Amino acid sequence: MKAEPELLVGLDLGTSKVAVVVAERDERTGEAQIIGVGQAPSYGVRKGLIVNLEQAVNSVRSAVDDARHMVGLSFRHVTVAFSGTDVQSVLTRGMVSLGRTPRPVLEGDVERAIEVAQSELDIASNHSVLHAIPVDFCLDGHSGIDDPLGMTGSRLELELQSLIVPTSTIQNVINCVEKAGLIVDGLVLKPLAAAMGALSTEEAHSGAAVVDVGGGTTGIAVYSEGRPRRLSVIPVGGDHITNDLACVLKIPTSKAEALKREVALDEEEGSLEDLLDLDVRGQKVSFTVGQVAEIVGCRVEEIFETLVGKELSKSGLTMFPAGIVLAGGVAKTGGIDAFVSDVLDLPVRTAPPLDAGRMPPGRNGAEFAASAGVIRYVLQKELKPYRYLEPSSSLLQDRPDHVGPSSVKKTFTKFVADSREADGAIKRFTETLKKSFRELF
Numbered sequence: 001m002k003a004e005p006e007l008l009v010g011l012d013l014g015t016s017k018v019a020v021v022v023a024e025r026d027e028r029t030g031e032a033q034i035i036g037v038g039q040a041p042s043y044g045v046r047k048g049l050i051v052n053l054e055q056a057v058n059s060v061r062s063a064v065d066d067a068r069h070m071v072g073l074s075f076r077h078v079t080v081a082f083s084g085t086d087v088q089s090v091l092t093r094g095m096v097s098l099g100r101t102p103r104p105v106l107e108g109d110v111e112r113a114i115e116v117a118q119s120e121l122d123i124a125s126n127h128s129v130l131h132a133i134p135v136d137f138c139l140d141g142h143s144g145i146d147d148p149l150g151m152t153g154s155r156l157e158l159e160l161q162s163l164i165v166p167t168s169t170i171q172n173v174i175n176c177v178e179k180a181g182l183i184v185d186g187l188v189l190k191p192l193a194a195a196m197g198a199l200s201t202e203e204a205h206s207g208a209a210v211v212d213v214g215g216g217t218t219g220i221a222v223y224s225e226g227r228p229r230r231l232s233v234i235p236v237g238g239d240h241i242t243n244d245l246a247c248v249l250k251i252p253t254s255k256a257e258a259l260k261r262e263v264a265l266d267e268e269e270g271s272l273e274d275l276l277d278l279d280v281r282g283q284k285v286s287f288t289v290g291q292v293a294e295i296v297g298c299r300v301e302e303i304f305e306t307l308v309g310k311e312l313s314k315s316g317l318t319m320f321p322a323g324i325v326l327a328g329g330v331a332k333t334g335g336i337d338a339f340v341s342d343v344l345d346l347p348v349r350t351a352p353p354l355d356a357g358r359m360p361p362g363r364n365g366a367e368f369a370a371s372a373g374v375i376r377y378v379l380q381k382e383l384k385p386y387r388y389l390e391p392s393s394s395l396l397q398d399r400p401d402h403v404g405p406s407s408v409k410k411t412f413t414k415f416v417a418d419s420r421e422a423d424g425a426i427k428r429f430t431e432t433l434k435k436s437f438r439e440l441f
């Protein structure tokens, strides 16, 4: 009898959608192939955080059912990608002596160096380290060592990237996924998953930032020399663009959502006066392409110039030779790459998942980069366990179902039909937005 295939499953708990990527492992090579992608609209998640447990559980169940139906196989074990609003990315150093006489570095030495680096962390109560990622090893003063195991020296130093999130965020995610009948094998912060899913090895080495703009959050992962230098989550995303359009143009959110997808940020001069007609509760309202694009562009500009720009400088890196790699649903906005490239003065490419060719059509766009990245994360972690430590996995250890060593776990009475009125509203809006961003940051 043919053995059941070993499945690796990544679950992306997003604000707009829950995605479930199923991969099958090849027994001979140990490599994994994506065989299906399930998805369902996400309810009960706002700005990346669970705000209604029951709705979130139902969304997870629907996405899982969709994935099981697609692959025709059942599974319970999942690795979950999630984000929160209060993520801290902290770098500390750890040093251990290997003795006066140089000797080969053992696993225990790396563990001790990681412990020393972790002891430097100041973790607020009710917070947990989600990931501890060594980003640089240094042996006897020589930095840039990829893997120190077996190398000879007398002093081992490392730089540790720790990602600290509120413990309650982690617990709510675990709780939600377990209530949906699944077993959490591991957790991954979404910007890390997005980087894994979208960034080429070459880009990661030369220096780049993956910016995953989803519905409620923007995840940023800054890489250089192949390692993550800073990972952060900003609670602003595509839903803000929709809300801006709804508020400024005084139209329902659902209409704003559709309108936003009809414009590009690189519209030809000649098309800016073209009219976009909407039927809003039986009344015809029209806006020009230029008006809509200006509102969208204003928010996108602020996200990148102010918020992303700030994160790039906090990373301490000044050069991004491979520029910005854009993922997430907002990356599908027409002309966004050239627009962001102008704003940040960096090269920009929009990124379908690296595994897009193996993913089902319609479920392999930029919004699935982080979802597919979960599978790559699991494989990388298996290959190089030291590289991706999950200290928070202790939160998973005592769960009833936990098994296995890998489980280290908006009434609209008046609508704006007059384009001059809309113009004034847009101007006020853009000024207010810019001001509020300046005050905030």
Ligand SMILES: Nc1ncnc2c1ncn2[C@@H]1O[C@H](COP(=O)(O)OP(=O)(O)OP(=O)(O)O)[C@@H](O)[C@H]1O
Pocket: 013, 014, 015, 016, 017, 018, 042, 047, 048, 190, 213, 214, 215, 216, 217, 218, 237, 238, 239, 242, 257, 260, 261, 327, 328, 329, 330, 331, 332, 333, 334, 366, 367, 368
């Ligand atoms: N073609 C498009 N043009 C512009 N925006 C789009 C397009 N398609 C999707 N979006 C926007 O992308 C966002 C959803 O992106 P995505 O699916 O990556 O979010 P998510 O992963 O569920 O959320 P998050 O990561 O923030 O928790 C929504 O705001 C949606 O309006």
Ligand SMILES: [Mg+2]
Pocket: 014, 015, 190, 212, 214, 215, 328, 370
């Ligand atoms: Mg997302």
